[in-house]
Amino acid sequence: MIHQVVVRGVPEWVDAGKLLGQPFTSEDDAFTAELDTEAAADLAARLRNVGVGGALLSVQFRPRLKRPAIRAGRTRDARARRDTTPGFTQPGAQWDDEGRYSLTPEALALVMGKAANKRDVTDLGCGVGGNTIGFARAGCTVAAIERDPIRRRMALHNASVYGVRDRVTVATELSDDATGDLLFIDPPWGTEWDRERTVVNDFPLLVTSLERIQRADFTELWAKLPPSFDPTSVPNATAQAVFGTRPGDCHRIKFVWLSVRPHA
Numbered sequence: 066m067i068h069q070v071v072v073r074g075v076p077e078w079v080d081a082g083k084l085l086g087q088p089f090t091s092e093d094d095a096f097t098a099e100l101d102t103e104a105a106a107d108l109a110a111r112l113r114n115v116g117v118g119g120a121l122l123s124v125q126f127r128p129r130l131k132r133p134a135i136r137a138g139r140t141r142d143a144r145a146r147r148d149t150t151p152g153f154t155q156p157g158a159q160w161d162d163e164g165r166y167s168l169t170p171e172a173l174a175l176v177m178g179k180a181a182n183k184r185d186v187t188d189l190g191c192g193v194g195g196n197t198i199g200f201a202r203a204g205c206t207v208a209a210i211e212r213d214p215i216r217r218r219m220a221l222h223n224a225s226v227y228g229v230r231d232r233v234t235v236a237t238e239l240s241d242d243a244t245g246d247l248l249f250i251d252p253p254w255g256t257e258w259d260r261e262r263t264v265v266n267d268f269p270l271l272v273t274s275l276e277r278i279q280r281a282d283f284t285e286l287w288a289k290l291p292p293s294f295d296p297t298s299v300p301n302a303t304a305q306a307v308f309g310t311r312p313g314d315c316h317r318i319k320f321v322w323l324s325v326r327p328h329a
């Protein structure tokens with residue numbers, strides 16, 4: 066059976082082709098395609114209850130999908146999720162529970178690192194070092210800051226494993242008089258973050274970092290935030306959606322990469 070599928074609510078800063086993973090045509094804010102039942106059910110499973118940029122996506126099927134097709138789609142989706150972009154790939158890397166689930170996948174951290182263009186980076190809340198190492202491998206000097214002593218030690222250990230220990234310093238907190246070029250934050254999302262909409266005030270570390278940007282202590286702020294983050298809650302911000310690289314997450318937004326410069 067063929068279903069007409071209409072998806073609405075994809076922000077213009079999201080690559081709709083990557084998100085939908087199917088040939089859709091677009092008109093105004095609607096993306097439309099004709100898909101067989103299996104492809105439609107896969108899309109339904111993947112986009113179910115997914116908020117992007119501050120609102121849930123709207124996904125409609127005509128004719129509607131039947132329950133067995135929906136169930137089969139969810140089963141395939143759960144199976145596909147086993148093959149996602151890996152965290153650290155080097156043997157010997159260390160992490161604790163929080164460090165593992167909040168780790169930026171190695172390939173994506175390296176993409177961000179290269180985009181930093183060898184600037185000096187302050188990684189505020191470095192965890193076990195996923196982004197710190199991505200920046201350092203791309204030639205940046207990194208001031209890594211982590212309040213948890215175990216993760217701080219692991220970040221240094223992991224920097225050694227990746228051969229970039231000489232580009233990384235660590236500290237426990239960002240001092241009030243610290244200044245620099247690029248300030249990067251990956252604030253804790255918690256396991257219960259709102260899948261529909263998150264905003265600036267949900268992330269205390271983002272609020273304090275924005276204050277430092279407005280004081281011009283740093284020239285730019287980058288933040289890694291959940292797909293549901295509404296970038297319009299931050300004045301002067303630009304957003305891009307970062308997708309995974311493996312079959313299980315190449316059509317999923319892993320995080321929003323927010324960039325903010327001081328007001329003119």
Ligand SMILES: C[S@@+](CC[C@H](N)C(=O)[O-])C[C@H]1O[C@@H](n2cnc3c(N)ncnc32)[C@H](O)[C@@H]1O
Nearest residue numbers: 167168169190191192193194195196211212251
């Ligand atoms: C989401 S994790 C960072 C993960 C990291 N980007 C990676 O890829 O490995 C956030 C970390 O920020 C730390 N953190 C939160 N608030 C902090 C603060 N004010 N100062 C220093 N570290 C902080 C937490 O302890 C946690 O380890």
